[in-house]
Amino acid sequence: NAGVTQTPKFRILKIGQSMTLQCAQDMNHNYMYWYRQDPGMGLKLIYYSVGAGITDKGEVPNGYNVSRSTTEDFPLRLELAAPSQTSVYFCATSTGGGYGYTFGSGTRLTVV
Amino acid sequence: GENVEQHPSTLSVQEGDSAVIKCTYSDSASNYFPWYKQELGKRPQLIIDIRSNVGEKKDQRIAVTLNKTAKHFSLHITETQPEDSAVYFCAASILKVYTGNQFYFGTGTSLTVIP
Numbered sequence: 001n002a003g004v005t006q007t008p009k010f011r012i013l014k015i016g017q018s019m020t021l022q023c024a025q026d027m028n029h030n031y032m033y034w035y036r037q038d039p040g041m042g043l044k045l046i047y048y049s050v051g052a053g054i055t056d057k058g059e060v061p062n063g064y065n066v067s068r069s070t071t072e073d074f075p076l077r078l079e080l081a082a083p084s085q086t087s088v089y090f091c092a093t094s095t096g097g098g099y100g101y102t103f104g105s106g107t108r109l110t111v112v
Numbered sequence: 113g114e115n116v117e118q119h120p121s122t123l124s125v126q127e128g129d130s131a132v133i134k135c136t137y138s139d140s141a142s143n144y145f146p147w148y149k150q151e152l153g154k155r156p157q158l159i160i161d162i163r164s165n166v167g168e169k170k171d172q173r174i175a176v177t178l179n180k181t182a183k184h185f186s187l188h189i190t191e192t193q194p195e196d197s198a199v200y201f202c203a204a205s206i207l208k209v210y211t212g213n214q215f216y217f218g219t220g221t222s223l224t225v226i227p
Contacts, residue, residue: 031213033214035217040121040219040220041219041220042116042118042201042203042216042217042218042219042220043156043201043215043217044217045214045215045216048214058214059113090155090156094213099161099213100146100148100158100161101146101156101158101215102158103155103156103157104155105154105155106155
């Protein structure tokens with residue numbers, strides 16, 4: 001039982017490049033979320049999904065896209081990387097209904 | 113949307129003393145308040161949570177109190193130990209069946225327990 005798995009753990013991108021951050025879970029949770037964490041700041045919600053085929057924007061969605069074709073996977077896509085997207089990205093899952101999140105181990109992304 | 117403020121941003125205490133971290137929220141509809149502990153370079157881990165129908169909850173050395181009228185909630189750690197050193201985040205959420213529970217996080221408190 002791996003929980004929530006994020007890949008890669010670290011990545012350096014050049015401005016304008018694209019990449020996909022992967023998030024996979026084996027807990028059969030319906031709800032999945034992408035957050036970014038900037039130094040000295042709390043976590044900000046980028047996108048979330050309440051089930052396969054359903055996604056919606058969070059607080060800071062600009063510059064990102066997501067898809068949810070299966071319950072298990074929730075990839076986050078950066079199309080044209082910008083320095084402002086340098087951050088640590090966390091994927092999280094929950095069962096909903098008033099329970100806390102289970103977080104992945106994070107992806108540290110640097111855009112230069 | 114919801115706005116969560118957290119204080120203090122840094123806190124140093126002597127081992128064995130108590131630590132208190134406070135958060136306020138703006139949306140009176142928020143009804144679920146988790147607290148997360150994040151050690152350096154690690155993922156946030158849920159340590160305790162409280163729902164709006166409860167005023168206080170305890171789990172060993174950790175307790176959370178909620179004042180719905182004033183819209184604030186606090187984390188209390190007693191008999192602090194060096195392993196309590198970490199960044200602590202509060203969050204507020206409005207539980208909705210069809211949108212899950214989107215959390216609005218505070219900016220974190222870096223707690224250092226001095227041996």
